[in-house]
Amino acid sequence: MSESTAIPLVREDARPAARSILPLEVRGLGLRFGETVVLDGLDLDLGPEGCTVIMGPNGVGKSLLLKLLHGLIEPCSGRISWAGQRPGAVTARQAMVFQKPVLLRRTVAANLDFVLRTRGLDRSRVPQLLDHVGLGHKADDPARRLSGGEAQRLALARALAIEPEVLFLDEPTASLDPASAHAIETIVRQARDRGVRIILVTHDVGQAQRLADDVVFLNRGRVAEKAPVDAFFPVPQSQAARDYLTGKLVF
C-alpha cells in the first residue's frame, strides 16, 4: 500500500449535512452479566475531534464499551448521549472494525459494493477505495482468501466507505505483523486527519503513542485516568495505569 496515495478514502464532502453527533457524554454507565460487573458507573466525555485510545487490562470491558457506544448492546444502567441522541439512533453514522473482521462470502470488490449499495452511496468508488487500502489488485479475489492484514484493511475500507462520523476500532492490529499494522495505522491516521473521530482500543503502547491524541485508561469498570497522550505515557497519574504500563496489572 502506498502512503502517498493521493485519493482520499473519505470524500472531502463526506461530512453529513445533519447536525454532528459529537460530543459524546457518558454518565453512570453500568453493564453486568449475572453477578459479574463489567462496567460500574463509568463516566466519560469525548470531544468532537481526534483519536482517543482506550486502554486497560484484559477483561476490563474495553470492547464492550465500544459496542455500547456503537449501540450494539444495551447498558444495564446509565446514559450515553451522542449530542443528545441515543447510540441506537446514530449507529448508521458510525462504523466499527472488529478485532476479527467479518467479511461476506463474496469477492473483495463485492464486499465494498454491498455496503455502498445498501447505503445508497456512489458504487463507482469501489476501485478507488480498494486502491487506497492497497487491495486494488485483489478486487476479484474471494474476500475469505485474504491474509489477516488484507482482511483487516478491507474491513477498514468498508467501514470508511460509509463515510462515518465516528470510527470504532477494536484492536484492529492484534495478531498482525508489523508491516500490516503499519498499513492499518496509516489508513487510520489519514481518516483522522480528514475529520473522522477515531475511538481505538489497543494493548499496543507504541501504537497508542503513534495514533492517540488522548488516552482513556479503564480499570475496575470505571475510567481510572483520562489524559492527553503526551501526559499519560511519561507520567501516568493513576496507580492502575502505572502498574499496567510496567506490566504489573494484567487482569
Next chain:
Amino acid sequence: MQDIGQALGLALALVMSGDGDLFEIVALSLRVSLSAMAVACVIGLPVGALVAISRFPGRGSVLVVMNALMGLPPVVVGLLVYLHFSRSGPLGFLGLLYTPTAMIVAQTILIAPIVAALSRQVLEDLHSEYAEQFRSLALSRRHMVGALLWDARYSLMTVALAGFGRAVAEVGAVIIVGGNIDHLTRVMTTAIALETSKGELSLALALGIILLTIALGVNAAVQVLRQTGTRLAYV
C-alpha cells in the same frame, strides 16, 4: 432377484426404445416437481430467512410448527387441495382439479415447509456469524435477508434439492389431485402405483429405476455446482 434383473433390462429397453409415453411421463414429473420446488423456494426461503434473523415472543413455538410441517402426510395435503379445488370447494371455479397445476400446488404445500425449516437452520448459522457486523452497518431487514440468501446460496441448493426429492418421490398428493390421467396428469410415481396395482411388477420396477436415475442425475448436477462454488472459495 429375477424381477430386479428383468426390471433393469426392461428399464434400459424402455429408455433405448425412445418410448414417447415414457418420456411424456418423465417430462411431466420433472415439470411438476421442479415447478413446485421453484415456488416453494420463492415462499420458503424468505420465510426461513426472516425467522432466522428475527427474535420475537413465541419464536420457539413457530420453530416447532415449522419443523413439524416438514412431516406433512402427502395424502392429507392431497385431500385438502382436493377439497379446495373440487367443484363445490372454495376454489372450484378455477377448474384446476385433475390438472398439473393442482399437482404443483399440492407439492408446493408439501415442500415449502421443508424449504423454510431447513433454510432457517442454514441461514441462522450464517447469521450468527454476520449478526454483529450487520447491526454495525445498520442494515435494514431486507438487506440482511438478501445478503444471507446470496451468501448461503450454495448451501441452499441442497435445501432446494431436499424439497425436490420429496416432491418427485411422493405419490399420495398427486394421485388425489391429479387423478393419474394418461397423457394429462400421469407422472412417474402414479404410473408406478398403477402398474403395481395391475400386477406389472417388472414395468413398475423399471419405472422406479428410471425415477431413481433422474433423482441421482439432479443430485449430481447440484453437487458439481456446489463443488465449483467451494473451489472458488465463496463459501
